[in-house]
Amino acid sequence: MKELLEKIKDKQIFITGGAGFIGSTLAKVLLPDxxxxxxxxxxxxxxxxxxxxxxxxxxxxxxxxxDLEFLTKSIQGSEYVIHCAGIAGIDTVVKNPVKTMQVNMIGSANLLEAANKLENCKRVVCFSTSEVFGQVAFKSEEITPTVLGAVGEARWTYAVSKLAEEHMAYAYYKQYGLPTVTVRPFNVYGPNQVGEGALKAFIENALQNKNIQIHGDGSQIRAWCYVDDMVEGVIRTLVHDSAIGESFNIGNAKAVTTIYGLASTIVRVLNSKSEINFIPKTSADIELRIPKVDKARELLGFEAKVDLEHGITNTAKFFEGVLV
Incomplete structure (x- = not known):
């Protein structure tokens, strides 16, 4: 990471959603220089x-x-733009589908328009989601067909809005030459996580020896990416010109487990007395989600390094301090 950061110094970097989980972790890494x-x-x-x-x-x-006018004013002078802002989390999306569509589509269009007016914009990195691959995504590549999902199923409101953002980012690259990049995070977790997230919720309950609740039978399969690996992937899109006009899966294809396996691992690693309970699903779920990251490896030199148990331990250390 140190060698990568040597290539980004004395720059002005604009991060939307920078107070969030991944955005704040990025800010912490980029702030020193x-x-x-x-x-x-x-x-x-x-x-x-x-x-x-x-x-x-x-x-x-x-x-x-x-607010396009204020956004355009605030972004002035920036050379790098990282667009993390958006409505996310299945519970939040279900409660606010209109706001989800507005923020993720219109808000992203505003950000791209504001960035396109910058005098010296070197990169715009837009955050999409692995949800665009639908319910079943096994070793999905960047060119794997995306899925819109059934109208009326709230979960796909988020995926559709993010997919629209992807198309908009690429359109600005093709039509105006704006140096855009899209990243698709796959189940990112780690210290300082806010909002929703299965791994975060499981760890918080395990630390307090509370019951861990799983929606469905726990056979859903995920690949879990530690936030430091995600941040490195984003930094690589900033420094490699080969990233411009491209989209990248950013995840850890080696840290794969079922949701039940995840809960069991957390209980074991944290030596918790929590019991694991199963409750009915309340919405559509992702049955299988594992990325193929060959493109990120070949063009960016990206390779996730943090294994699941190490990531769980680091994350738990953070939340132990928060829950005290």
Whole structure:
């Protein structure tokens, strides 16, 4: 990572959703040698009570990506743009489908329009989602057909909105030459995670010896990516020109387990007394999700390094301090 960061120094980097989980982790890595502007509504705030708040290179801007005028004003002078902002999390999406579509589609269109007016924009990295591959995604490649999902099933509202963002990002690259990149995160977890997330919820309950609830029978299969690996993948898209105009799966194809296997591993690794319970599913679920990351490896030199048990241990250490 140190060699990568040597290539990004004394730059102005604009991060939408920078107060969130991945955005704040990115900011922490980039702040020592760059001016970082976090543009966020602070609906989910992972940077409160952290050392980031007092960093001299950090500027916090409370704003909405639906406000094109303010967004355009706030982004001025930036050379790198990382677009993490968006509505995510199945429970949040189900409760706010209209807001999800507005923020993820119109907000992303606003961000791309604002970035396109910059004088010296070197990169715009847009965050999509592995959800675009639908319910079954086994070793999915970047060119694997995406799935829109049935109208009326709330879960696919999120996937459709993110897929629209992907098409918009590529359109700005093709029509205007804006140096866009799309990343598709696959089940990212780690310290400082906010909002929803199965692994986070399992760890919090395990630390308190509370019951762990699994929706369905637990046979759903996931590949889990530690946040440090995700951040490295994003940094690589910033420094490699081969990333421009491309999309990349960012995940850990080696850290694969069922949801039940994940819960069992967490209980074992943390020496927890938690019991594992099964409850009915309340919405459509992803039965299988494992990325193929060959493209990221070949063009970016990306390779996830953190194994699942090590990642669980690191994440638990963080939440132990939070839950005290």
């Amino acid at each position: 760059n001016k970082v502007i976090i543009y966020d509504s602070f609906a989910r705030n992972a940077i409160k009570n952290t050392e980031l708040l007092n960093h001299p290179n950090l500027t916090l801007v409370e704003g909405d990506i639906l």
